[in-house]
Amino acid sequence: MNIAHGGWLPGSLLPLLLLLLFGLTGCTTGLFGGTVWEAGSLQNQHLQVLTADPAFDIPGKKLFAATSAGLFISSDSARHWSQAAHAPADAYTALAFDVNSPQVVYAATAHSGALESTDDGATWQSISHGLPTGALTSILYDPNLKQLWAAFADALYRSDDHGASWHPMSNGLPANVGINVLSLGSQASSNGSLIFAGTNHGFFRATDAGQHWVQSQYKLTNLHIQDVLPDATQTNTVYASTNIGVLKSTDNGQNWSEVASGLPFGQPISGLAQAGDNYSQLFVASHGIYLYPGSQSFVDPSRLFPILLILIFFILLLYFGVIRRRRAALLHFPANANGANGQGTPSTRHPREKSPGGGSDE
Numbered sequence: 001m002n003i004a005h006g007g008w009l010p011g012s013l014l015p016l017l018l019l020l021l022f023g024l025t026g027c028t029t030g031l032f033g034g035t036v037w038e039a040g041s042l043q044n045q046h047l048q049v050l051t052a053d054p055a056f057d058i059p060g061k062k063l064f065a066a067t068s069a070g071l072f073i074s075s076d077s078a079r080h081w082s083q084a085a086h087a088p089a090d091a092y093t094a095l096a097f098d099v100n101s102p103q104v105v106y107a108a109t110a111h112s113g114a115l116e117s118t119d120d121g122a123t124w125q126s127i128s129h130g131l132p133t134g135a136l137t138s139i140l141y142d143p144n145l146k147q148l149w150a151a152f153a154d155a156l157y158r159s160d161d162h163g164a165s166w167h168p169m170s171n172g173l174p175a176n177v178g179i180n181v182l183s184l185g186s187q188a189s190s191n192g193s194l195i196f197a198g199t200n201h202g203f204f205r206a207t208d209a210g211q212h213w214v215q216s217q218y219k220l221t222n223l224h225i226q227d228v229l230p231d232a233t234q235t236n237t238v239y240a241s242t243n244i245g246v247l248k249s250t251d252n253g254q255n256w257s258e259v260a261s262g263l264p265f266g267q268p269i270s271g272l273a274q275a276g277d278n279y280s281q282l283f284v285a286s287h288g289i290y291l292y293p294g295s296q297s298f299v300d301p302s303r304l305f306p307i308l309l310i311l312i313f314f315i316l317l318l319y320f321g322v323i324r325r326r327r328a329a330l331l332h333f334p335a336n337a338n339g340a341n342g343q344g345t346p347s348t349r350h351p352r353e354k355s356p357g358g359g360s361d362e
Contacts, residue, residue: 036262037246037290062120063275064105065285066092071107073121077276078289086123088112094138094181096148106148106163108136114150114163127163140182142193145209149195151179156197158210172213177201183228185252186235196253198225198240203253217254220247228253229272232279239282241269246284246292260292 065072068091071084087107094108106127107115113128114136131150138151148159150166154176158169173179178200185194185205192209202221204213215221223242231237238249240256245263247256263269264286271285282292 036260037284037292038262039288039290061102063273063283064095064121065289066095066107066271068092071121077281078283078291084121084124087121088115088124091135093136094151096139096141098141099143104141106139106141108139108150110135114139116163127159129164130159130166131157137180138182140184140195142184142195144193147209149182149210151182151197153178155179156182156210169210171211172206173197173199173204174201177204178224180225181227183230183238185238186230187252194252196228196230196238198228200224203228203240205253216249218256220256226268226270227272229274232274239272239274241272241284243269245269246272246282262292263290 061075063074063078065074065081070089071087071092072081073084074081088109090112091110092107093110096106098104103118103120105117105121107117107124109115113126113131115124116127117124132152132155134152136150137153140149142149146160148163149169150157150159155168156170156173156179157166159166179197180200181198183196183198185196187194192207195206195210197204197206197213202219202223203216203225205216206213220242223244225240225242227241229239231239236250236252238253239259240247240249246259246269248259249256259282263284267286269284269286273283275281275283284290284292
């Protein structure tokens with residue numbers, strides 16, 4: 001039915017509806033933008049950080065998990081774990097790798113200071129000379145400048161000789177900021193590498209080897225950022241685990257959006273790692289390991305509700321639009337249908353056609 005009265009066609013809503021649904025379902029956070037977070041093994045452990053060997057996509061490489069009960073290692077994409085036999089008994093808070101030497105691993109602990117392994121986690125030695133006592137919250141190695149960083153909650157230190165000596169480096173960070181994590185960005189300048197700091201009061205960046213720290217455009221000031229992870233395959237893409245879920249930035253931490261739903265509500269979210277074949281999966285540590293994308297569901301049910309609301313809105317709009325046009329057509333029908341016979345039945349004769357008596361209608 002082609003109803004043109006009023007200059008509006010109900011059928012014209014169809015392209016608009018299809019365009020809107022395509023936009024909602026086609027994006028990475030849409031209905032079919034990926035699966036929800038999926039629970040893995042190593043559940044019921046309070047994980048502090050989750051870190052992948054830089055060459056984890058090569059068969060036989062390891063995934064490291066730092067927990068409050070010790071250090072765990074997996075060689076089969078988080079399906080099975082074993083505790084590192086020769087690591088000190090401690091609560092492990094952070095891990096870092098030298099990407100130029102994947103067998104070198106650095107660990108931060110609550111009581112044993114900073115540790116180093118040069119044989120892929122088989123043995124460990126202390127590198128805490130020159131660091132104050134107390135719990136370390138993060139450790140970072142910059143392979144470009146060959147600098148090792150160690151963070152306490154409210155103090156930051158850097159070593160230029162692989163941990164043999166340390167000097168303070170907290171310029172520009174607010175007092176009592178609560179440093180939780182340090183991470184290396186994908187950009188570098190003549191002044192130094194891009195370094196991220198996730199804190200209890202937002203997200204900070206430094207582009208001059210830590211000389212000056214500034215907050216990003218979207219500051220996340222009210223969020224506790226527990227871990228920050230640059231994407232291994234996408235330049236300028238960064239992930240952050242926070243007290244409200246996992247966030248993603250595609251502009252080196254300036255603006256953020258949610259990755260996916262499905263993480264347990266009310267549980268602390270800490271470590272992040274990217275691993276698997278070609279770094280195709282994102283792992284997050286909570287009271288266990290969660291994977292994204294998972295394999296249990298193609299459709300994210302949490303995103304069905306807004307889609308249904310939009311469909312109902314368009315159906316009602318179309319329905320009432322058709323009713324309004326039909327009523328308008330009925331109001332015009334008696335005037336148009338009052339033919340020459342005066343009986344409400346349209347006359348089929350031409351106006352100049354002669355009547356049966358031989359006369360003209362005129």
